[in-house]
Amino acid sequence: MVLYSVLFLILAALAPPLILLGIIYRLDQIEREPPGLLWSLFLRGVLAMVPILVLEMLADQFIDFFYWRPMVYLFLAYFVVPGFIEEGIKYRVLRRRTWNEPNFNYRFDGVVYGVFVSLGFAAVENVMYVLTSGFSTAVVRAIFSIPGHAMFGVVMGAALGQAKWLAAHGQGQQAAAFLRRAWLLPAILHGAYDFLLVGFGWVFYLYFAGLVVYVLRLLRRSIREDVPIAGM
Numbered sequence: 001m002v003l004y005s006v007l008f009l010i011l012a013a014l015a016p017p018l019i020l021l022g023i024i025y026r027l028d029q030i031e032r033e034p035p036g037l038l039w040s041l042f043l044r045g046v047l048a049m050v051p052i053l054v055l056e057m058l059a060d061q062f063i064d065f066f067y068w069r070p071m072v073y074l075f076l077a078y079f080v081v082p083g084f085i086e087e088g089i090k091y092r093v094l095r096r097r098t099w100n101e102p103n104f105n106y107r108f109d110g111v112v113y114g115v116f117v118s119l120g121f122a123a124v125e126n127v128m129y130v131l132t133s134g135f136s137t138a139v140v141r142a143i144f145s146i147p148g149h150a151m152f153g154v155v156m157g158a159a160l161g162q163a164k165w166l167a168a169h170g171q172g173q174q175a176a177a178f179l180r181r182a183w184l185l186p187a188i189l190h191g192a193y194d195f196l197l198v199g200f201g202w203v204f205y206l207y208f209a210g211l212v213v214y215v216l217r218l219l220r221r222s223i224r225e226d227v228p229i230a231g232m
Contacts, residue, residue: 020119038113045093114158151212152189166178
């Protein structure tokens with residue numbers, strides 16, 4: 001009976017990210033990516049949990065010095081740490097695996113890759129939370145946290161795809177700027193997300209709604225402007 005309960009919780013935790021992965025995969029309408037490549041990116045997102053946990057534990061040792069200054073502590077704990085560490089590791093995983101990947105030949109491919117890495121991390125994080133906190137946690141995270149990670153992956157991947165296109169067309173400085181954007185913008189959006197989630201009530205819901213609108217527009221534009229990287 002306990003085993004069935006655990007399996008049910010794991011399935012409940014995995015269902016939202018897998019559904020979102022299916023949606024993003026189907027949005028890649030010109031040339032879909034090899035399943036083996038995509039699942040390798042998902043697995044790398046899962047494994048990214050290890051360095052992220054280590055770095056966050058180290059960062060917590062530093063943050064504890066600011067516990068007597070609540071706003072500074074909250075800013076560091078919920079803006080800097082989750083935003084810059086989590087998105088930094090995901091960006092490093094994403095770029096190292098895909099930048100020289102032969103199948104990365106359309107700009108929208110970056111979006112697909114970014115979401116698979118991001119939701120790989122989100123899936124294992126969700127399983128950990130659900131196993132310790134129960135089914136209600138799965139429901140809440142399915143509404144807010146999992147879509148949040150997917151949206152950060154879209155933002156990261158769109159910038160990476162643009163950077164690859166610029167690099168292929170000899171625009172190295174602009175490509176470098178978009179590579180920085182691929183890390184910094186998701187880090188800022190993620191940090192603001194977690195910071196506002198802690199005690200800012202309706203401000204967070206407004207932010208979440210605005211983020212959804214922004215990412216949906218970015219997705220539509222990325223699909224509409226999807227072109228070959230090297231002008232094939």
